[in-house]
Amino acid sequence: MIFLEEIFNMTEALLGEGLNHFFLIELIFFSLDRSLLYFLVWLVFRWSYLKIRKNRWPVKNKRREWILNSFVFYILLLIHLTVFRGGTSLSSIELHIQPLSVINWVPLVETIKLTNGISMFSYYYNLYGNILWFVPMGFGSAYLLKEKHSFLRTLSIGFLVSLSIEVLQYLLDTGIPDIDDLIFNTLGTILGIWCFHFIHWIRAKRNKKQDKLVSKKE
Template sequence: MSKNTLINILFLGSILFIMKLTIFPQESLGIGSDSGGINLVPFRTSGYIFLHETFIKFIINILGNIILFLPFGLFLTMRFKKINRLWKCIVFGSIFSISIEIVQLSIPNRWTDVDDVILNTLGTAIGYAIYKIIDKKKMYLQED
């Protein structure tokens, strides 16, 4: 299997995994099991969870949304060499996240939340940064 084929599979896998967790109910994770709604106020949901839920639930919500999109940012950058700037990766990550939130508008028991877009985009940016670190280390190793 070639390196490009592996990158393509991993990139597609990251997209499918995101869609599985965001579009389809995940009762075991508490996703899609309660009534849904819309939040357009940044950090309202995160603040509510922090103040009124357990700290563990807050961490799971924050880290879960970030980690979910981290592989997408990593493999997006590996797959498309023209996405060579942080802002380009952020644009793609936010467009993908916004698209998911729009789809969730039509799904019962799902939340459309600007906090998710912010955290997912942050995860995409962290994935990009990880790629850049790996790429830089790879260049240093080749010079030795």
């Protein structure tokens, strides 16, 4: 690790032996550390692009720029959490020829099996984690598409990203491709789209109320 090694070592000393699912915390630390590195590279390229392009600097729409950068960091983190796990990185990619039988094709079977485990943590993480991790996908895609946004177009982005993750897990042997992940990720994208429309509705309603107050004063 480059940025978070000391914090991770402290966390491992406190929780490493007493927490059954500490490997998830380790995965999160590793993924955050790698994502921060690539995000800094992105910021350099983004800043250079804005400086070179005329009328792009200083940034006029700061909210959109903030959401764009947050979305890029989210994508980087998502890729490292799901594909480049453990010691896997861009420099150590190897394709693995696997039989198609390793893929879980039947919906909900593997998820239901998790309810028979020692604890329900794996079940909750697989179900709700896969949904919640893709809520930013729906919200961020809808916001950044602006007038090009439509429910189906934004939903297709979340679906294709999830499908790409499953395909990469299969090709790189860094995870078990599961149709449940695709289903739950798509549900998370839908929730994100709904959140975007709900916030947009709240803002439109507030602006309309303010316009009425202004017109009354005039």
